[in-house]
Amino acid sequence: MKPVLLVLLPAFALAACGGDEAASPASRTETGDSTSAAPAPADTAGPIDTASNEQGAETGPDANAVLASLGGDYANADLANGARQFRRCQSCHTLAEGGRHTVGPNLHGVVGRAAASADRFNFSSQLSESGLTWDLATLDAWVENPRALVPGNRMSFVGLRDAEDRRDVIAYLAVETATE
Numbered sequence: 279m280k281p282v283l284l285v286l287l288p289a290f291a292l293a294a295c296g297g298d299e300a301a302s303p304a305s306r307t308e309t310g311d312s313t314s315a316a317p318a319p320a321d322t323a324g325p326i327d328t329a330s331n332e333q334g335a336e337t338g339p340d341a342n343a344v345l346a347s348l349g350g351d352y353a354n355a356d357l358a359n360g361a362r363q364f365r366r367c368q369s370c371h372t373l374a375e376g377g378r379h380t381v382g383p384n385l386h387g388v389v390g391r392a393a394a395s396a397d398r399f400n401f402s403s404q405l406s407e408s409g410l411t412w413d414l415a416t417l418d419a420w421v422e423n424p425r426a427l428v429p430g431n432r433m434s435f436v437g438l439r440d441a442e443d444r445r446d447v448i449a450y451l452a453v454e455t456a457t458e
């Protein structure tokens with residue numbers, strides 16, 4: 279939404295000025311040619327540009343394939359929102375491969391992994407003995423309310439109440455792991 283507004287506002291300003299030579303910039307729309315095949319983002323190399331996921335055009339096939347493989351509503355996840363939500367986790371977690379454990383364990387590859395199995399992190403016995411595997415459902419419950427899922431664990435995080443925020447941040451964990 280916002281980028282489109284930012285593009286259109288100067289165009290309106292120009293139109294309002296009424297200069298007879300100023301017509302053309304306003305007519306440049308963002309719709310592009312809908313017949314062109316793959317969206318072909320400018321930066322195909324390097325990390326996924328999560329910021330543009332809302333437009334659905336520039337995430338590249340890898341991120342979309344990962345989202346599709348998660349199934350269900352995860353295919354509609356908003357990775358830009360996931361990245362935003364992950365900022366709340368970043369005070370305690372790194373996500374990059376080989377990232378350091380800080381207050382919490384590094385989360386690279388956590389989706390699908392047994393709970394408390396990251397190397398060299400001192401997990402609580404509660405989490406170690408939980409027997410959980412971090413699939414989409416257990417992650418969702420954990421991020422919503424870690425204490426309810428594993429009483430006595432050491433993650434002091436109030437939880438994300440909004441189901442879409444949880445979906446998006448979990449999708450972000452999966453995509454960042456798979457595409458890095």
Ligand code: HEC
Nearest residue numbers: 367370381382393394395396401402405431432433434435
């Ligand atoms: C205040 C610090 C803190 C915040 C904020 C935090 N965590 Fe944690 N997290 C921890 C700690 C500490 C543990 C280990 C808990 C234990 O051993 O009982 C943990 C564990 C986890 C685990 C289990 C890892 C494993 O290998 O079993 C996941 C998944 C996780 N956090 C995800 C998140 C997400 C997603 C967010 C943000 C929405 C978040 N955390 C926010 C501190 C935090």
